[in-house]
Amino acid sequence: MSVVVTGATGQLGRLIVESLLERGTPAAEITATGRSVDRIADLAAAGVHVVASDYDDPASLDAALAGAEVVVLVSGNEFGRRVAQHRTVVDAAARAGVGRIVYTSIPKADETPLLLAAEHRETEEAIAASGLPYTFLRNSWYVENYLPQIPTYLEHGIVGAAGDGRVSLAPRRDYAEAAAVVAITEGHENAVYELGGESITLADLAALVADAAGQPVAYTDVDEDSLRGILVNAAGFPEPVAATFADVDSGIKAGWLHVTSGDLERLIGRTPTSPADSVKAAVAAL
Numbered sequence: 001m002s003v004v005v006t007g008a009t010g011q012l013g014r015l016i017v018e019s020l021l022e023r024g025t026p027a028a029e030i031t032a033t034g035r036s037v038d039r040i041a042d043l044a045a046a047g048v049h050v051v052a053s054d055y056d057d058p059a060s061l062d063a064a065l066a067g068a069e070v071v072v073l074v075s076g077n078e079f080g081r082r083v084a085q086h087r088t089v090v091d092a093a094a095r096a097g098v099g100r101i102v103y104t105s106i107p108k109a110d111e112t113p114l115l116l117a118a119e120h121r122e123t124e125e126a127i128a129a130s131g132l133p134y135t136f137l138r139n140s141w142y143v144e145n146y147l148p149q150i151p152t153y154l155e156h157g158i159v160g161a162a163g164d165g166r167v168s169l170a171p172r173r174d175y176a177e178a179a180a181v182v183a184i185t186e187g188h189e190n191a192v193y194e195l196g197g198e199s200i201t202l203a204d205l206a207a208l209v210a211d212a213a214g215q216p217v218a219y220t221d222v223d224e225d226s227l228r229g230i231l232v233n234a235a236g237f238p239e240p241v242a243a244t245f246a247d248v249d250s251g252i253k254a255g256w257l258h259v260t261s262g263d264l265e266r267l268i269g270r271t272p273t274s275p276a277d278s279v280k281a282a283v284a285a286l
């Protein structure tokens, strides 16, 4: 089984490679790729093929994908450019005759109104149209999206616009494990998995931080426009970034990141790491 992991120079992709190794895939059967391959020199030293490639450079993708049975396409992070970039990977996969593309997407990609989802929806459509077998991993939110803000939460509380909506959270490591499992086991052809761990409200998150830190942490709910303003004026985010974050909260409020499928637990064969444990570990590390 030869597996190519794109985005392996980033956080999720590296964890997918590590998970493949932990599950017994020989290093020589794994290709890790991305642009900044200096970041994964340790994987190269462990025997993983490391090939530099750029989603904007088809020839570099041909080199990375040659001989691949499965390509795990980790979605890129250049918003607005991702559909074209992902199409370039899909075209290269078709030229290479790969057996399957595993793509990291977003919950309910085919119907969710989240601003962030449009590029995932178009990518899923491009993969399906390619005729290549696929597996879609519709990953919900990383708990790590919230953990770096814990010092701010301790100082100012949490301000959000998610109301009583629940967001399904798991650490990147759990989503990575699921990606490794579907890459190297049978029965995932043209399957769509909705992946998420425990689902909590932002008020629950505030309570978890309070418990872990031993001090009160309030959750203040505001409307989406107010949150956007706070993110621009108090937190200093550029307007489009603030608009995207505020839109995520509205999406949580409407249930678009509330995953109830049980797919993550089934794929990794254990209960996903709880937000409580992730928060406790993050507070302990402060």
Ligand SMILES: NC(=O)c1ccc[n+]([C@@H]2O[C@H](COP(=O)([O-])OP(=O)(O)OC[C@H]3O[C@@H](n4cnc5c(N)ncnc54)[C@H](OP(=O)(O)O)[C@@H]3O)[C@@H](O)[C@H]2O)c1
Pocket (backbone or CB within 6 Å): 006, 007, 008, 009, 010, 011, 012, 013, 033, 034, 035, 036, 037, 053, 054, 055, 056, 074, 075, 076, 077, 078, 085, 104, 139, 140, 141, 142, 145
């Ligand atoms: N579910 C969530 O909560 C959540 C949160 C944030 C992001 N995401 C999505 O999940 C993806 C993985 O998350 P992450 O935390 O691992 O992100 P990350 O650490 O930023 O990694 C992104 C990866 O994409 C690669 N990449 C970006 N542009 C590329 C290009 N032009 N050519 C080749 N590779 C390129 C980067 O490699 P180089 O820079 O080395 O090329 C890097 O390896 C993100 O890219 C984003 O689509 C999901």
